Amino acid sequence: MKRVVIVGMGFGGVRAARELAGQGLEIVLVDRNNYHLFQPLLYQVATAGLEQESIAYPVRAMARSWPGSRFILAEVSGADLDARQLQTSAGDIPYDYLIVGGGSVTNYFGNEAVARHAFDLKKLADAEQLRNHILWSCEKAVAESNPERRRALMTFVIVGGGPTGVEFAGALIELVHYVLSKDYPELPAREARIMLIEAADRLLLAMPEKLSAYSARKLREMGVELLFGRKVTGATAETVELDGSDTIAAHTLFWSAGVCAAPLAAKLGLPQAGGGRVPVTGQLSVAGRPEVFVVGDMALLQQDGSPLPMVAPVAMQMGVHAAKTILAREWQRPITPFRYRDKGSMATIGRSAAVATTHGLSLTGYPAWLAWLLLHLYYLIGFRNRTVVMLNWAYYYWFHERQVRLITDNERNR
Amino acid sequence: MKRVVIVGMGFGGVRAARELAGQGLEIVLVDRNNYHLFQPLLYQVATAGLEQESIAYPVRAMARSWPGSRFILAEVSGADLDARQLQTSAGDIPYDYLIVGGGSVTNYFGNEAVARHAFDLKKLADAEQLRNHILWSCEKAVAESNPERRRALMTFVIVGGGPTGVEFAGALIELVHYVLSKDYPELPAREARIMLIEAADRLLLAMPEKLSAYSARKLREMGVELLFGRKVTGATAETVELDGSDTIAAHTLFWSAGVCAAPLAAKLGLPQAGGGRVPVTGQLSVAGRPEVFVVGDMALLQQDGSPLPMVAPVAMQMGVHAAKTILAREWQRPITPFRYRDKGSMATIGRSAAVATTHGLSLTGYPAWLAWLLLHLYYLIGFRNRTVVMLNWAYYYWFHERQVRLITDNERNR
Numbered sequence: 001m002k003r004v005v006i007v008g009m010g011f012g013g014v015r016a017a018r019e020l021a022g023q024g025l026e027i028v029l030v031d032r033n034n035y036h037l038f039q040p041l042l043y044q045v046a047t048a049g050l051e052q053e054s055i056a057y058p059v060r061a062m063a064r065s066w067p068g069s070r071f072i073l074a075e076v077s078g079a080d081l082d083a084r085q086l087q088t089s090a091g092d093i094p095y096d097y098l099i100v101g102g103g104s105v106t107n108y109f110g111n112e113a114v115a116r117h118a119f120d121l122k123k124l125a126d127a128e129q130l131r132n133h134i135l136w137s138c139e140k141a142v143a144e145s146n147p148e149r150r151r152a153l154m155t156f157v158i159v160g161g162g163p164t165g166v167e168f169a170g171a172l173i174e175l176v177h178y179v180l181s182k183d184y185p186e187l188p189a190r191e192a193r194i195m196l197i198e199a200a201d202r203l204l205l206a207m208p209e210k211l212s213a214y215s216a217r218k219l220r221e222m223g224v225e226l227l228f229g230r231k232v233t234g235a236t237a238e239t240v241e242l243d244g245s246d247t248i249a250a251h252t253l254f255w256s257a258g259v260c261a262a263p264l265a266a267k268l269g270l271p272q273a274g275g276g277r278v279p280v281t282g283q284l285s286v287a288g289r290p291e292v293f294v295v296g297d298m299a300l301l302q303q304d305g306s307p308l309p310m311v312a313p314v315a316m317q318m319g320v321h322a323a324k325t326i327l328a329r330e331w332q333r334p335i336t337p338f339r340y341r342d343k344g345s346m347a348t349i350g351r352s353a354a355v356a357t358t359h360g361l362s363l364t365g366y367p368a369w370l371a372w373l374l375l376h377l378y379y380l381i382g383f384r385n386r387t388v389v390m391l392n393w394a395y396y397y398w399f400h401e402r403q404v405r406l407i408t409d410n411e412r413n414r
Numbered sequence: 415m416k417r418v419v420i421v422g423m424g425f426g427g428v429r430a431a432r433e434l435a436g437q438g439l440e441i442v443l444v445d446r447n448n449y450h451l452f453q454p455l456l457y458q459v460a461t462a463g464l465e466q467e468s469i470a471y472p473v474r475a476m477a478r479s480w481p482g483s484r485f486i487l488a489e490v491s492g493a494d495l496d497a498r499q500l501q502t503s504a505g506d507i508p509y510d511y512l513i514v515g516g517g518s519v520t521n522y523f524g525n526e527a528v529a530r531h532a533f534d535l536k537k538l539a540d541a542e543q544l545r546n547h548i549l550w551s552c553e554k555a556v557a558e559s560n561p562e563r564r565r566a567l568m569t570f571v572i573v574g575g576g577p578t579g580v581e582f583a584g585a586l587i588e589l590v591h592y593v594l595s596k597d598y599p600e601l602p603a604r605e606a607r608i609m610l611i612e613a614a615d616r617l618l619l620a621m622p623e624k625l626s627a628y629s630a631r632k633l634r635e636m637g638v639e640l641l642f643g644r645k646v647t648g649a650t651a652e653t654v655e656l657d658g659s660d661t662i663a664a665h666t667l668f669w670s671a672g673v674c675a676a677p678l679a680a681k682l683g684l685p686q687a688g689g690g691r692v693p694v695t696g697q698l699s700v701a702g703r704p705e706v707f708v709v710g711d712m713a714l715l716q717q718d719g720s721p722l723p724m725v726a727p728v729a730m731q732m733g734v735h736a737a738k739t740i741l742a743r744e745w746q747r748p749i750t751p752f753r754y755r756d757k758g759s760m761a762t763i764g765r766s767a768a769v770a771t772t773h774g775l776s777l778t779g780y781p782a783w784l785a786w787l788l789l790h791l792y793y794l795i796g797f798r799n800r801t802v803v804m805l806n807w808a809y810y811y812w813f814h815e816r817q818v819r820l821i822t823d824n825e826r827n828r
Contacts, residue, residue: 034549034821051802053465058819060597070600073553073821090557124822135448139487143504183474186484384809384817388465388802395798403798405472407448407487408538 001026004326005086005095007076007264009036009059011312012101012296014381015319021066023327028093030086032075034059037124038380040312041389043164045127046134047171048179048402052124054388057381076102079268081289097291097326100278101319102264104297104310106255107275117235118255121164128408130254134172135407137251142186152249154192157240159232160257161198162205163347166215168254169196169224170350177223178400195225195248197232199257204347204355206309211355214364218349232257259310261298273300274307282337284322293322301338308340312379317341348372351397415440418740419500419509421490421678423450423473425726426515426710428795429733435480437741442507444500446489448473451538452794454726455803457578459541460548461585462593462816466538468802471795490516493682495703511705511740514692515733516678518711518724520669521689531649532669535578542822544668548586549821551665556600566663568606571654573646574671575612576619577761580629582668583610583638584764591637592814609639609662611646613671618761618769620723625769628778632763646671673724675712687714688721696751698736707736715752722754726793731755762786765811 002025006013009031020027035056044050063069074090079098086093106122108115119130134156141153158169176192196203196219202212203219203226216226227242232253234241240248261276270278270286277300278286284299286292296315301308308314321338328335344358346368354369356362363371373393380386396402416439420427423445434441449470458464477483488504493512500507520536522529533544548570555567572583590606610617610633616626617633617640630640641656646667648655654662675690684692684700691714692700698713700706710729715722722728735752742749758772760782768783770776777785787807794800810816 034553034819051465051467052822053467053818053820056820058597058817061815061817061819064596072557124820139448143486182478183472382817384805384815387805391798391801391805401475401798403472403475403796404467405448405475406467406470406538408466 002096002330003028003094004097004099005030005093006099006101007031007086008101008103008296009033010039010101010103010296010315012315012319012322013099014062015316016099016101016295016323017062017066017069019320019323020326021069023068023330025068025326025330027066027069028095029059029063029069029071030074030076030088030093031059031071032073033124034071034073035124036062036381038385039122040376041380042121042124042127043168043171045124045404046121046130046168047175048131048135048404048406049171049175049396050389050392051404052128054385054392055380056124057385062381076264077267081269081292084291095291097293099293099295099319099322099326100264100268100270100298101294101296101315102262102298103315104259105262107258107260108255109258111234114232114235114253114255117237118159118253120255121168131404132407132409133252134175135405138180138184138187139407142184148249150187151191151193152238153251154187155248155250156192156194156252156254157232157248157250158194158196158254158256160255161196161200161203161226161228162256163345164256165196165198165254166203166219166347166349168256169194169219170222170348170353173219173222173224174350175402179402179405183405193225193250194223195227195250197227197230197242199229199231201228206345207347207355207357208362211357211362211364215347215349215355218353222350259297265294265298270294275300277307283325283335284318284338285325293325295319295322303340311345313343314340346372346375416510416744417442417508418511418513419444419507420513420515421445421500422515422517422710423447424453424515424517424710424729426729426733426736427513428476429730430513430515430709430737431476431480431483433734433737434740435483437482439482439740439744441480441483442509443473443477443483443485444488444490444502444507445473445485446487447538448485448487449538450476450795452799453536454790455794456535456538456541457582457585459538459818460535460544460582461589462545462549462818462820463585463589463810464803464806465818466542468799468806469794470538471799476795490678491681495683495706498705509705511707513707513709513733513736513740514678514682514684514712515708515710515729516676516712517729518673519676521672521674522669523672525648528646528649528667528669531651532573532667534669535582545818546821546823547666548589549819552594552598552601553821555605556598562663564601565605565607566652567665568601569662569664570606570608570666570668571646571662571664572608572610572668572670574669575610575614575617575640575642576670577759578670579610579612579668580617580633580761580763582670583608583633584636584762584767587633587636587638588764589816593816593819597819607639607664608637609641609664611641611644611656613643613645615642620759621761621769621771622776625771625776625778629761629763629769632767636764673711679708679712684708689714691721697739697749698732698752699739707739709733709736717754725759727757727759728754760786760789 074088295318346356488502709732711724760770
């Protein structure tokens with residue numbers, strides 16, 4: 001029986017496994033975490049809206065319904081591509097086919113000061129750490145008598161006007177205005193400052209301009225300060241530097257201004273191009289290595305003149321296609337090259353406010369927000385997780401309350 | 415306005431604050447965590463049944479409805495009892511009345527090897543750490559080819575046949591048999607070994623003998639090995655030593671064989687007696703310091719010839735009584751000395767199996783289990799937490815599934 005090894009249980013890896021299950025192949029799933037993480041909702045964990053457990057789903061729970069599969073919890077350290085062997089912390093794993101979906105990491109473009117002081121949202125622990133930091137900043141602000149230092153504690157700088165930056169900015173200012181203003185009556189809520197900094201001249205560059213304008217107007221109405229055409233060039237624990245000159249006193253810097261392929265690509269010795277991504281053929285395999293597939297953020301594929309974006313829908317479609325390609329080869333059937341079918345994109349801004357674009361159609365406000373909600377619930381894995389998330393959302397919607405306002409690492413911050 | 419400082423937002427501190435709120439006193443709440451923790455359900459977090467967020471409730475959320483109160487997140491370092499000043503990491507806090515409810519910590523009776531290797535359940539982080547360890551042991555067992563080492567990885571030794579030991583043993587064996595057996599088809603579930611060791615000759619010493627017998631029979635039916643009249647005297651990372659001689663190969667040791675007052679009692683310079691507890695008068699204050707009250711596990715009070723047990727109901731009643739004593743003094747009204755009204759005790763063993771005793775009445779099986787469920791839901795603070803916990807329980811009851819099977823500290827264990 002031929003063995004397919006899938007590295008990375010993100011959106012791409014999970015779809016590939018689902019497609020390959022029960023087709024007479026041995027499927028070995030490898031991840032350094034024992035769960036699939038629903039990254040698009042990390043920002044809601046960071047803003048105390050969801051418990052971290054509700055956006056993670058155990059791989060072994062999924063693998064139960066995938067005949068022929070087994071899971072190995074291990075960190076991949078390298079590969080002998082000629083010998084078709086994967087090297088991991090749990091030993092070497094030989095493969096006939098390899099599907100790699102290692103995802104992406106935050107790209108600080110070599111700025112070490114920013115990398116050291118900025119928060120990002122890639123791992124489950126990142127979200128908990130950021131939530132702890134936000135809540136600690138409020139606790140420190142309450143105890144701070146110097147108004148300037150208090151203001152710095154309550155200033156949150158968000159870099160990058162893509163979906164993550166926009167969603168986090170909206171969720172954070174709602175947390176401050178609806179929830180923390182009641183928790184910290186000692187703190188004037190108006191003193192909290194949330195700044196969103198974008199190097200280009202508009203938000204959500206991948207969307208039509210009118211949706212960018214709607215998002216900017218909404219965020220400004222909610223109280224977010226928007227700065228366009230500016231770049232963050234440096235940081236300390238208590239300041240953020242703009243364009244190499246201006247300094248903002250701020251204890252929180254959140255970075256969502258760039259991603260690059262995870263270091264796994266380099267570890268495996270795969271060829272790398274822009275952003276560390278691995279160029280793949282129309283079959284999603286590496287040139288000269290038809291048995292090695294790369295899917296998701298890590299894969300670099302041009303379509304209609306530009307590289308496919310590093311987003312979940314691309315990863316999901318790639319995962320399915322890589323699996324189908326393997327099955328087609330095994331059954332000596334033809335298969336067409338991969339082509340991404342763009343069903344649109346969306347971002348939520350706040351209560352009853354979101355933007356969505358699909359097939360040339362643009363939606364804003366309540367309909368977009370409802371579509372966002374339903375789609376995210378749909379793609380979340382697990383009945384229990386869906387129920388808990390829905391419950392949290394309903395609770396927040398009706399009671400203006402986010403309950404997960406827990407500081408879980410008090411030792412570190414004191 | 416006179417100021418009451420309450421240290422510790424456990425069962426005692428919360429009840430005291432609730433009682434004092436809105437009575438014209440200034441109430442300062444101090445805790446090193448920003449949440450009240452529902453400790454009786456920690457074992458369910460440790461056995462993947464509940465997310466940690468569902469058994470913790472932010473102090474500031476409670477304090478909103480307590481007029482005259484404010485919260486300070488701080489670690490208490492000492493006190494100048496003569497000057498009526500509390501020393502904390504957030505500075506000195508003067509008081510007119512002080513209520514201390516610092517709770518208890520695990521007592522290893524000076525056995526350093528056991529203290530180093532054993533797990534306990536006192537803090538929220540303990541539960542997450544124990545869950546991670548249990549799941550990691552399974553992952554390691556899957557990868558282990560040596561049958562003896564695999565058996566050691568799957569051997570869990572629980573010390574102490576009190577409610578915590580009994581509830582954890584029952585929840586753990588159900589986790590293994592109902593859930594992990596499906597997650598790890600590679601592991602023979604019968605290979606898992608759960609041992610409960612009690613130095614006395616029966617479980618649940620505080621309950622009538624027939625309930626002890628029922629509990630022992632139930633646990634044995636479920637597959638737990640019970641050892642009576644034995645003591646754990648030593649431990650390494652991979653072994654547990656019994657009575658100074660026998661050695662059990664086991665990678666997990668859970669200790670619930672003793673508690674003592676939290677180190678806070680010593681830090682405050684209060685007099686200490688057995689188990690580090692602070693002897694209190696019938697007014698729950700310290701002899702010679704009528705303005706200093708100690709409540710809960712930390713307080714030592716004899717009633718009918720024996721010290722009151724270190725359990726949540728005692729802490730709650732003490733918290734209320736300390737608050738009432740302060741109000742009585744302020745209003746120059748008489749107040750009777752504290753007297754604990756024992757409403758009974760209970761422990762759950764497994765699905766539809768629990769024991770309960772109240773007013774001389776003994777319950778077992780389904781009625782006791784239902785009473786346990788309802789009472790724990792009732793005492794859990796927060797509508798959302800109750801809903802999430804109820805949902806988890808219903809889900810587990812119907813689907814035999816516990817969803818929080820996440821390993822969240824994979825770096826540490828690898």
